[in-house]
Amino acid sequence: MNGTPLSPRAEALLNAQIAYMIRRLTGDEYEAWVRAELEADLQNARLLTLNQAMEPRLIKEVVHQFALELDLSGGVLELVAAVARALHAHPVHANTTLGDILSDNSFEEMLDKVLELRDVRERLVHEVVSNPLYAELATSLLTEGVRGYLDHAVATSRLPGARSLARFGREALQALPGGLEEALESRLHDYLRRALQGLLVSSGETLLELADTRLRDSILDIWDALKTRPLADGLHQLTALDLEEFFVLGYEYWREVRQTDFVRSIIDSGIDTFFELYGDTSLYDLLGEVGIDHEIMVQQAMRFGPPVIAVLHERGMLEALFRRQLEGFFASPEVAAILAAEFTAPAMPAAQ
Structure with a gap:
């Protein structure tokens, strides 16, 4: 926002648009809106291929950053340790056999x-x-x-x-x-x-x-x-500390081996192969290859959208979000000029 004050008319229009968008997201129209938007997006996805939408170089840069360069923080390591302890102590191991998980x-x-x-x-x-x-x-x-x-x-x-x-x-x-x-x-x-x-x-x-x-x-x-x-027979030979230490050893080994040309070459080759196979495939068909369709997207939007939107709305964050995005537009000189202009209603056609 540029700090330019809004005129009373611009302020009224901004508030009206924010209220309209909030009603659409929090009211009964939400599902219909989600379905329509996803359908429109999927129609556009039919017109774009993977090569048109993305370059292999960009994917490689992302993978290199997160897989080859990023180090886990202490908080993540503590989380893994807590999960290892919880999994090790879970009572399900005593009631689950090898035959239950492998037929x-x-x-x-x-x-x-x-x-x-x-x-x-x-x-x-x-x-x-x-x-x-x-x-x-x-x-x-x-x-x-x-x-x-x-x-x-x-x-x-x-x-x-x-x-x-x-x-x-x-x-x-x-x-x-x-x-x-x-x-x-x-x-x-x-x-x-x-x-x-x-x-x-x-x-x-x-x-x-x-x-x-x-x-x-x-x-x-x-x-x-x-x-x-039961699985507990085998797990009893390992303590929760053993599981934590195995993870630490594995992570330290990965930090070492990921710096080698071998790992980098394998990752780059995998990405290149993916683009060679699917580069000329439309984004719509690519989603179908992994089993994602319109209805699955709607289900997930209905599962996660309403509760998240409700929390944002109750705390005033949803309105603040829309205001940050739109206020600068309504304070712009272009909108001010439009609102200041006099519009003449078109003349009615002459009676025959």
């Missing part, structure tokens, strides 16, 4: 799709069984198992003098020259590792040769045992 049919469809990826499965098995770290882990476990078994077998044997023999054995090992006990254990470790290398390769081949039908049946048996268990 047998859906699980079988996903399993069948995974089993179709035989090349992926073969590559995964090969990478696992041929990895030296996997062999080393198996060897360490077997070494500890052998030692534990021998100690237990000797200690619990009913043979006369077995326990004394075990005690003597331990004392004898301790009396050996320094490093000899470690050398003996190292030799056992090396022997088991060499023996396991061929066994692991053979087990990998056996696993790959396992018929898909047998593998499918085995996995379905596992699913049958798990699907009746």
Whole structure:
């Protein structure tokens, strides 16, 4: 507003227009007005394509700003923490099973799709069984198992003098020259590792040769045992603090990885592909592609519009909004000139 005072006639017109707009939004005409406006907008949407209405560059700038540059405030992180605590403590987990949220049919469809990826499965098995770290882990476990078994077998044997023999054995090992006990254990470790290398390769081949039908049946048996268990059984292993920390770790990882050229390239490629597919599609048809039509828009306008408008009207914010938008126009020299002009009624046509 430019501060120019309104003339009495301009003030009266401004008040009349504001009252008219408020009546339209708060009265019985609201739904009819919404329907008419949305219909007009959708008719215009038929005339504009995505490429005409928007540029990929602008979408990329927005996505880069909010996805790649914007950092969550402390308030958002606190909100996530509060939500994590509430979700973790919700009683619904005790009454909900895996089968309630994933049907047998859906699980079988996903399993069948995974089993179709035989090349992926073969590559995964090969990478696992041929990895030296996997062999080393198996060897360490077997070494500890052998030692534990021998100690237990000797200690619990009913043979006369077995326990004394075990005690003597331990004392004898301790009396050996320094490093000899470690050398003996190292030799056992090396022997088991060499023996396991061929066994692991053979087990990998056996696993790959396992018929898909047998593998499918085995996995379905596992699913049958798990699907009746409540979700609380799994969630009890995690605390609310664990969920919060997982979110923080995930967010910190995202902050790091989003700065890479890889993420930026993926986002830009996705936007470019979207415009390549739908660039020449009208905005009306594009809304239809995602399932939004005239009636859905009316429903949402009727759901959210009236309560929001009512609050604004009760607090005087609605009138203030319209006054801010219109007062400058009614105070303009153009309106003043129109109101000051003398209009002569058109002459009546002469009687024939």
